[in-house]
Amino acid sequence: MSETDAPPFSATPSPSRCGFVAILGAPNAGKSTLLNRLVGAKLAAVSPKPQTTRFRVRGIVIRGASQIVFVDTPGIFSPRRLLDRAMVKAAWTGAQDADIALLLVDAKTGLTEEVRAIAERLKDTHRPLWLALNKIDLVEKPSLLPLAEALNAIAPFQETFMISATEGDGLERLLDRLADALPEGPWLFPEDDLSDLPDRLLAAEIVREQIYHQTREEVPYDTTVETEEWQEREDGSVAIRCAIVCAKEGQKGILIGKGGQRLKAIGSRARMELERELGRRVHLFLHVLVREGWDEEKARLRAMGLEP
Template sequence: MSEQTPAPNLPTRCGIVAVLGAPNAGKSTLVNRMAGAKVTIVSPKPQTTRMRIRAVVMQGPTQVVLTDTPGIFTPRRRLDRAMVAAAWGGAQDADLALLIVDAKAGLTDPVRRIVGGLAKAARSPWLVLNKTDTIPAEKLLPLIAELNAILPFTETYMVSAAKGDGVQALLDAVAATMPPGPWLFPDDDLSDLPERMMAAEAVREQILRQTHEEVPHHATVETESWVDKPDGSVRVECTIYVGRAGQKAIVIGDGGARIKEIGTRARAELEALLERRVHLFLNVKERAGWDEEKARIRALGLEDLG
């Protein structure tokens, strides 16, 4: 990672901000909104984010590195444990933690557990109520009071990540708290996500959006091949792993219709992100218990906890 030189007489500031919350609180939507570009995949399904993804946001001489973390939930599989550990690790490594709470869902048991964990870790995060446009305004202050009774928050912001309401004020306040120091990334970087991982995530997003039942959370994608072509295009081969034969059939669809649509939409997304032509080839494999395999978990950029 290289450091950049700011304009004369403007000292640089830089900090890492962990974005935490329960599944489906809108963390990824908020990170993308603050970054001003799509950095992390988004879907209506919980547990969409599986790894820590960093988005680089420039605010004048200040670089804010937003870390989108997996939603914190009660883990059952080896994969779940790695995801939750990544989320808590993101909070520990950060200069500032933002707890994102779905205002409409309110103070749920998962939110209580997260707030309790933050209190035990002696963290003093900021509270960000998201989706505030979906509930009456008079319900917000009681919710803020309930949350602060468990853990006093340093600051509280109310936003709608989907609409952008309140997001710039939050970003300005976050940037103002960043400590002096050199930038961690070039100022034209959007994310630290490698291109191969970006391709896998683009495909997985379409699986999340286009399949239902048990498939979305029992599928993973790995980029097997990445070949830059002389004409400037890139040939990408990805393998989709699912747990059972029935899930494989759902992903492929009748006559291969669904896998074709997944590929078409993922390719369009990648071409927009990479600004180059992409030749995308997908393969689907049944691999029972992949979410308990160390190699598969490491391929997601997660630390295997056993």
């Protein structure tokens, strides 16, 4: 069993199955959308912009006697800064550690050079490789088989699936096949766990997701979010204070907006999302800091769960 840092937990009688499935692919292939859909909860930030996911997020699905631990990895791209290199490293480490590496390909964009390079490198992971063509609801069906054949000619995929993470097409078959293919062994997490993502980190990710939705150009990529305070209140609500850290003074003004309107909008939408996910009232307080070069600070990247 890989990912040995996970806490041992046996909750089901033998024979049970448990294993890790790394979801890999180019940016914007739909990895985080797929994870959230499979788990049935918001675990990973999702936006139309590429490179939204920055670190590995684990989501847990129970299927019969099997516990499937999905690992959503950052999109694989050509890195420039230390943050980028750490993100790509996290993706490949996820593939090496997993019991099954699932390559997710955007069927609409097809076999790009980026996708080809990922498939070529996957041949050297020495892990069972599976392929899923995503966004099949957006393409003509006759184009899917040639794309699948071209990818299978590059790497030895044991299974191929046609899915739509947004619509849910093909996901039941994918889960059934994964449940049967995982190695026998005890479950590693309690039955009611959906993820090992701490609530403080979930709050930061939901705020960061709204930054991706509501700002443009380099602002979302030059920004990170830190949960500074988490206070449980007597009425059952929670007060959360988050710092939005950006790289340039000009970006601070964009994030705050005229009269503070953009920051209010980010906070309002993030608060509603958090209340849905946590199932209780949330008081969310945001402020913006400028910290030039934060994306080159090794200690900060480690705090985000990345290894520089």
